[in-house]
Amino acid sequence: MKRQKFVKVVLYCMLMVMAMLSVHVKAQPSSFRGRGLYGDWHVKVDYDGRQFESILSFSRDREGNLTGNWISFMGLSELKDIKYEEGKISFSRESRNRDGETTTSNFKGTIEDGKISGTWSSSRGDYNLEGKRAPRMPRAVGSWEMKYQIGDRDITSKLVVKVDKEGNLTGQWESRRGESKVTDLQYERGNLTFKRTSTYQDRKREMTFEGTVRGDTLSGVMKSERGEITIEGKLMGGSLIGTWNLEVESERGSRKQRLRVNPDMSALYGAIPIKKINLKDNQVDFLTVLKFGDQSFEIRFEGKLEDSKLTGELITSRGSQKIKGTKVIRTFRRRSTG
Secondary structure, eight states: OHHHHHHHHHHHHHHHHHHHHHHHHHTSOGGGOOSSSOEEEEEEEEETTEEEEEEEEEEEOTTOOEEEEEEETTEEEEEEEEEEETTEEEEEEEEEOTTSOEEEEEEEEEEETTEEEEEEEETTEEEEEEEEEOOOOOTTOEEEEEEEEETTEEEEEEEEEEEOTTSOEEEEEEETTEEEEEEEEEEETTEEEEEEEEEETTEEEEEEEEEEEETTEEEEEEEETTEEEEEEEEETTTTTOEEEEEEEEETTEEEEEEEEEOTTSOEEETTEEESOOEEETTEEEEEEEEEETTEEEEEEEEEEEETTEEEEEEEETTEEEEEEEEEOOOOSOOOOOO
């Protein structure tokens, strides 16, 4: 009975993750989608009328070999025998059940126009898999600490860049004098431009900015009728933003998981959307609640960030799990496939 109850809880949670993730995807504009195989794909597998959603993530290792992972509420597992050529893709995946038995599943399908579809086969039968390329936020999105000099004064302001549902960038400039309007935000291939209008003592001043985003830095020049000002910006939360490979330890053993933190500090823990992750003085925390029917399933994380390492504890209504995370540092240039 206890095992049946546990299985039902897991099924409920997976269904809720599917629903939340679908909303998360729809909130992102299709203009973010790229081409080729590399990146994340939100996929659904139809098990006899029940749809379960996960993430397929494809990348390359240091030698340039194609790698992939299956990411779900239950954890992360590596894909094997990945083949991709002329829009056709195949791979296999090994998984263990609660009795420790290993089973192998296989997928064969196609990728076309940012969509993936095919057949997922296992000892239980054949099932349909469908999905879409996951959107990615422009690298200019986030809160930037902007430092510059006017005369002999050192000044620090904040530039907040957001993206709406249609993929348009919006911005706001915050300083000790208050907020000023940022318009005509454009970001392409690492270059960010915008216009800024400020009003002080009934005086209106218009400025233009041109800069370059490299990693978590933004360097550029603000121009006005008074001249030019060189500005250096730093992405707030940059040490946490990115992809983290996690080791999750619990009474049931060890498993792998992934945390992806977006520039606006939203995130995905596995396939679970997190609205906001808090980072202050290297202390990290987030809270999300999965609701199904009259019940709720709370997930809370509290941890510490230090030297590109993330440690902490994930707490749920079913107990706690120790987390150890390592940030993924990419040392090669991304290239397109297909």
